[in-house]
Amino acid sequence: MTYIVNEKCIKCKYTDCVEVCPVDCFYEGDNMLVIHPDECIDCGVCEAECPVEAIQPDTEPNIEKWLELNRKYAETWPNITVKKPSPADADAHKDETGKFEKYFSDAPGVGD
Numbered sequence: 001m002t003y004i005v006n007e008k009c010i011k012c013k014y015t016d017c018v019e020v021c022p023v024d025c026f027y028e029g030d031n032m033l034v035i036h037p038d039e040c041i042d043c044g045v046c047e048a049e050c051p052v053e054a055i056q057p058d059t060e061p062n063i064e065k066w067l068e069l070n071r072k073y074a075e076t077w078p079n080i081t082v083k084k085p086s087p088a089d090a091d092a093h094k095d096e097t098g099k100f101e102k103y104f105s106d107a108p109g110v111g112d
Contacts, residue, residue, distance in 0.1 A: 001057055002037040003047060004066045007100045008054035009033055011093035012086060017046035017055060019083040027077040028109030031087070036074035037067060052094045078111025 009032040018026040018033070025039035026046075035046075037058070047055045058067050093099065 001042045001059055002040040002067075003035050003042065003044065003055050004037070004058055004063060004070045005032065005034050006054050006056055006063075006066045007104075008052045008094075009050075010099040011096070011103050012052050012054070012090040014051050014086045014090065015080065015083045016049040016051065018080050020045045020049050021081070024079060024081045025074075026080050027074045028080040028111050029073055029077050030105040030107040030109055031103060033080065033109075034070040034073045034077065037071050039074075073106065077108045080109070080111050082112055 011031050013028075013032055015026075015033065018024075022043060022045070023039055023041050025036045027034050027036060035055070042057075044057070047057070056063060056066075
């Protein structure tokens with residue numbers, strides 16, 4: 001088992017989760033984070049830290065798309081290990097649906 005980051009992170013990108021990760025397996029995109037599934041040790045501490053419930057175990061139904069997306073971008077986006085301020089408009093997007101189709105960017109973030 002591993003954990004993944006789903007669509008709820010897009011345009012919110014709260015980074016509370018990266019601060020508690022004992023193995024630094026988060027990677028930063030322009031407008032979301034991903035977890036490297038091969039580095040995640042399945043401890044689950046990050047899941048409780050996410051204010052928008054964007055982190056889920058890969059045992060949830062219909063999670064395959066997100067597992068592949070996390071794997072793909074964890075290979076190219078920079079590692080992030082410290083909490084950063086969330087985007088100024090994060091709260092405005094936290095309950096929005098359909099964010100992947102509207103806003104997903106494959107551009108890398110800044111990292112640490």
